[in-house]
Amino acid sequence: MGKKGKNYYKRKGLGGDQHHQSQGAEQGQENQGPSGWRYDSRGDKPTFQSDAFDEYYNTQALLPPEEWKETVECLRTPLPTSFRVMDxxxxxxxxxxxxxxxxxxxxxxxxxxxxxxxxxxxxxQETVSMLPALALKGELQQDSLVLDICSAPGSKTSQLLEMLNECPRPDPSKPPEGMVVANELVVKRAHLLIHRLRHHNSPNLVVTAHAGQAFPSCFDGATGRKIEFDAALCDAPCSGDGTLRKSPDLWSRWHPNAGLSCHRLQRSILKRTATLVKVGGVIVYSTCALNPIEDEAVVGSVVAASEGALELSVWKEPPQGLKYEKGVSSWKVKSGGRWFSNFEDAERELGEGKNARLVKSSMFPQASEGVDLSKCVRVYPHLQVTICDPS
Incomplete structure (x- = not known):
């Protein structure tokens, strides 16, 4: 399994639109891999090796050395085929x-x-891809309004529709009163999403095409009342380095700047999602990246900036058999070939230029009361010795 960082929040509501959330070498004959691997976009066979990747994550020390070695070895093996049957x-x-x-x-x-x-x-749908939506299981009612703000290709949206349909309702012969709004920036991908979800034949689905960070506020056409969501899934765009088993061509293209480049967009989407969810609502943030700058740094900085309007919550009912690690609270930022433990040092030493512009203060661990990043969830492939039951 590739890593999915899941961060679970609930909105406390301190006025305004503040909300809360709750909570992924050189090419040689010996490195061609088994026949199940895909070639990369250039037709080359994957290398299964990246010195930059090894140096970066060995320095970050997300796990004890021997355990991290197991993770990397697992990332060099093909991803087991799994699928979910739609209800x-x-x-x-x-x-x-x-x-x-x-x-x-x-x-x-x-x-x-x-x-x-x-x-x-x-x-x-891969097993690990099922986890973010499952983090909302038990949080939904038959009349819940749910936002899937980065929804394509639609597998998680499908799960949300099924969970909504499974909620008890006064008249089981009628559809739920709630709704899932599936948003996708790229119109072609939104069309693909509609195509994949057509089997549901659901009156509870609305598909939109907006930039997640600029998703518009919604209003009731009859009353003019602003519509707020009960729950949201923010499966943010990311560097995807937790998907190396599925996409081994990423080994040869891995670069620490990928995570830095994603961080700002991820924060923007998460912040906007928070403003769309009602007080007491729930948001799940997830990525398929291992990088804490795309995971805990995004979550920690958004929660800290909310000044108490957001708080982290534990995943109440993870799938039976799922093994995971707690979120990390310590990491460094690398830019321009140098490592930094705080923004002040980076700002001083990098000066001006591209490397300096990439680094933001929100990328560093936040010293903020109430931001307990151990409540986040890290899923590593080597831990999943047996397939968990996602039901």
Whole structure:
């Protein structure tokens, strides 16, 4: 599994629009990997090695050395094929039964063969990708308004629709009164999302195409009242270095600046999401990056800046069998080939130029009361010896 950083918040509400959230070498013959690996965009075979990656994460010391070594070795192995069956009534139960019956045969399929199966022609969802939406399980009611602010390609949106439909309601013969708003910046990807979700035939889905950091406020057409969401999922754009098992071509392209470049956008989207959620609402922030600058730094800085309007909460009911580590509270920032423990040193030593512009004060650990980053969740691939039950 690639890493998914999950941060779980609830909005406390201190006036205004303040909210709370709660809570992923040189190429040689010996490094070509098993046949299941994909070639990179240039047609080259993956290298499974990056000195820059090793140096960066060895310095960050996210885990004890021996345990981190296990993580890296696991990242060099193919990602096990997994899929989730959408809850669409009788047909889904039949697929589940058949999948369990032929589990051994399915597990032997090459990824390319698996994708040709009729019931996965619209795509399949990796186990780790299921976790962010599951963090909202138990938080929703049948009339909840839910925002999936970075939703394409739609697998997590599908989960949210199913969870909403599973909520008890006065008349089970009628659809829920709530709604899932699935937002995607790129219009073509929004169309893909609609295509993938068509099987739900749900009246509870609205698809929008806006930049997450500039998502507009919504108002009731009849009363003019501002609409606030009960819950939100912010699965932010990221460097994706937790997906090396799925995309081994990332090894050769990995660079510490990728995380720095993502940080500002991630903060902007998370901050905007917080303003759209009502007091007492819940937000899950997640990425598929290992980098604390994209994970804990984003969460910690946004919560600290809220001046008490946001607070971190623990994941109340993680899936049975899921093993994870707590969030980290100490890390460094690398820019221009140098490491920095605080913004003041970086600002002084980097001076002006590209490297200086990339580094922001929000990237460093925040010394703020009430920001307990140990409540965040880090999922590492080597911990998942057995497949957890995401149900």
């Amino acid at each position: 669409l009534g009788v047909s889904s139960e039949i697929v589940k039964e058949q999948a369990k019956k032929f589990q051994e045969e399915i597990s032997k399929l090459h990824p390319g063969q698996f994708q040709e199966l009729p019931f996965v022609k619209d795509g399949y």
